[in-house]
Amino acid sequence: MGEAIAFWILAALTILGALGVVMLRNLFHCALCLGLVLICVAGIFVLNGAEFLAGVQVLIYVGATLVLILFAIMLSEDIAGRRIQLVSYNRLLGLIAAFLFLAIVAFLAIATDFPAHTSTLKDPTVEVLANVKTNIAAFGALLLTKFIVPFEFASVFLLIALIGAIVIARTAE
Amino acid sequence: MTLTEICRAIVSWLKVPPEHQEAATQVLLAIVDAVIIFTFLMVAVLVLVYAFRKVIGFIQARLGPRYTGPRGILQTVADAIKLLGKEDIIPAAADKLAFNLAPFIVFLPAFLVYLVIPFGDPKSGWQVRDLNIGVLYLVAITSITVIGIVTAGWASGNKWAVLGAMRSGAQLVSYEVPMTLVVLVPVLMAGSLRLSEIVENQGEWFWQWHVFQMFPLGFIAFVTYFICALAETNQTPFDLPEAESELVAGYHVEYSGMKFALFFLAEFGNTVAVSAIATHLFLGGWKAPFPFLPDTGFWSAFWFFLKVSAIVFLTFWVRGTLPRVRIDQLMELGWKVLLPVGLVCVTFVGLIIAILP
Numbered sequence: 001m002g003e004a005i006a007f008w009i010l011a012a013l014t015i016l017g018a019l020g021v022v023m024l025r026n027l028f029h030c031a032l033c034l035g036l037v038l039i040c041v042a043g044i045f046v047l048n049g050a051e052f053l054a055g056v057q058v059l060i061y062v063g064a065t066l067v068l069i070l071f072a073i074m075l076s077e078d079i080a081g082r083r084i085q086l087v088s089y090n091r092l093l094g095l096i097a098a099f100l101f102l103a104i105v106a107f108l109a110i111a112t113d114f115p116a117h118t119s120t121l122k123d124p125t126v127e128v129l130a131n132v133k134t135n136i137a138a139f140g141a142l143l144l145t146k147f148i149v150p151f152e153f154a155s156v157f158l159l160i161a162l163i164g165a166i167v168i169a170r171t172a173e
Numbered sequence: 174m175t176l177t178e179i180c181r182a183i184v185s186w187l188k189v190p191p192e193h194q195e196a197a198t199q200v201l202l203a204i205v206d207a208v209i210i211f212t213f214l215m216v217a218v219l220v221l222v223y224a225f226r227k228v229i230g231f232i233q234a235r236l237g238p239r240y241t242g243p244r245g246i247l248q249t250v251a252d253a254i255k256l257l258g259k260e261d262i263i264p265a266a267a268d269k270l271a272f273n274l275a276p277f278i279v280f281l282p283a284f285l286v287y288l289v290i291p292f293g294d295p296k297s298g299w300q301v302r303d304l305n306i307g308v309l310y311l312v313a314i315t316s317i318t319v320i321g322i323v324t325a326g327w328a329s330g331n332k333w334a335v336l337g338a339m340r341s342g343a344q345l346v347s348y349e350v351p352m353t354l355v356v357l358v359p360v361l362m363a364g365s366l367r368l369s370e371i372v373e374n375q376g377e378w379f380w381q382w383h384v385f386q387m388f389p390l391g392f393i394a395f396v397t398y399f400i401c402a403l404a405e406t407n408q409t410p411f412d413l414p415e416a417e418s419e420l421v422a423g424y425h426v427e428y429s430g431m432k433f434a435l436f437f438l439a440e441f442g443n444t445v446a447v448s449a450i451a452t453h454l455f456l457g458g459w460k461a462p463f464p465f466l467p468d469t470g471f472w473s474a475f476w477f478f479l480k481v482s483a484i485v486f487l488t489f490w491v492r493g494t495l496p497r498v499r500i501d502q503l504m505e506l507g508w509k510v511l512l513p514v515g516l517v518c519v520t521f522v523g524l525i526i527a528i529l530p
Contacts, residue, residue, distance in 0.1 A: 005196070005200075026268070028268070028271060028324075028327060028328075029270065029271065032271065032274070032320075032324065035320055039317075051304065051305065051306045051310075052306055052309065054306075055306045055309035055310055055312075055313045056309070056313070058313035058314070058316070058317070059309070059312055059313040059316055062313075062316065062317055062320065063313065063316025063317065063319065063349070064316070064346070066320060067319050067320065067323065067342060067346060070320065070323045070324070070327070070342075071323070071339070071342060073327075074323065074326075074327050074335060074338070074339065075339075134305050135305070136305065136306060136366060
């Protein structure tokens with residue numbers, strides 16, 4: 001009951017925020033709405049028992065990505081104050097693309113059999129999860145055993161991006 | 174009688190239908206918790222402003238804070254009346270919506286962090302919620318502050334405010350990185366993100382606290398955390414965002430009255446919060462320094478507040494005595510000193526834990 005109330009409030013706020021992101025005419029306001037959406041989605045993660053994901057979502061998307069977006073808006077002259085064009089130049093193509101995307105999302109939502117959120121903890125096929133108690137411990141154990149290759153790949157990928165950014169910034173000097 | 178039981182009694186007294194009673198209790202409990210945290214924050218800031226003015230008054234030989242009323246105790250009241258009496262001005266060039274919203278975005282994280290901070294032994298009910306992502310929650314929630322500050326600076330429509338916001342944003346983002354790294358040190362030592370477990374992991378004697386563990390790694394982590402905390406709360410020597418001599422007042426230059434008071438509240442609230450986090454992560458939380466001293470029930474709250482007060486006093490001391498650093502020195506300290514130190518600390522602590530069983 002309490003969870004249902006929380007879910008509906010969060011869902012309504014997420015949709016309102018998302019509408020604000022695409023419909024407000026001031027870029028800075030759009031960015032603030034994006035922040036609202038990200039925080040509400042984090043709240044929905046919490047409701048689904050994924051607290052770690054929620055924390056990381058707020059830390060990375062709100063605390064870093066959104067700040068980056070706000071900085072970009074502030075640093076680009078005349079963007080923040082100007083009213084931006086909202087509709088696509090090619091309305092027909094835009095409409096088709098939007099409907100196709102809607103169809104895919106609707107299809108996925110209907111066709112997928114969503115497991116209960118605790119299922120990974122009880123998964124008997126993963127023996128590393130034998131004596132972990134919390135969601136975070138399960139996440140950590142899986143990340144460093146079953147998913148070690150993607151994890152390491154992501155680390156190296158980010159390192160390359162970091163070095164690349166430094167190189168680009170250097171040559172611009 | 175615990176708070177939950179009181180809430181349940183009130184709900185049944187209100188004759189809520191039985192199928193909704195549990196939900197109503199949860200909602201009521203959440204509201205009561207919020208009111209308690211809010212009251213705590215207000216009282217803490219009230220005391221803190223008095224202590225701050227008094228300590229700085231002694232250090233800088235100021236007269237007002239020491240003689241306003243008996244022992245200067247009316248200084249906070251005088252400050253508050255001054256703030257409330259000010260006209261609430263919204264500049265013509267400001268973006269009204271964002272301008273009005275910004276103080277609340279800054280205030281909200283300062284309020285929300287107290288959700289997980291234990292004010293004493295959680296077994297005696299001195300903690301609001303013991304989340305299992307405790308430390309991550311703290312780091313995530315405090316990162317929202319930057320959004321409010323950047324919004325405040327941008328919405329003011331004033332170039333000094335924008336410059337102050339840029340500096341503040343850059344500073345907060347830069348110091349968040351080493352801060353998060355050194356916070357991982359006690360997390361690694363305790364093997365948990367839950368604040369109560371991190372405190373329980375520290376022993377009865379004071380040399381078993383995380384700050385003295387794996388000497389000198391724990392101590393280096395503590396000092397790094399303290400420096401980052403000073404920067405995160407915009408205290409001197411890192412108060413560049415509001416450097417009076419160059420930026421007038423930084424991102425809140427256009428704010429007055431109650432909205433300025435919110436920034437002020439958030440700043441002092443954050444000072445208590447980072448001190449409390451430092452206490453729990455490094456200084457044994459609510460535990461007494463010696464096992465023969467009592468540290469249960471009210472005593473746990475006593476030890477906690479004693480340690481927090483000591484750290485807060487330290488920040489005021491630093492604030493009253495050190496000069497402000499330059500912006501490039503600030504960035505160099507953050508990225509070239511604190512970040513490598515934090516990385517080395519985490520790596521070695523991780524190695525030691527991995528090697529020693």
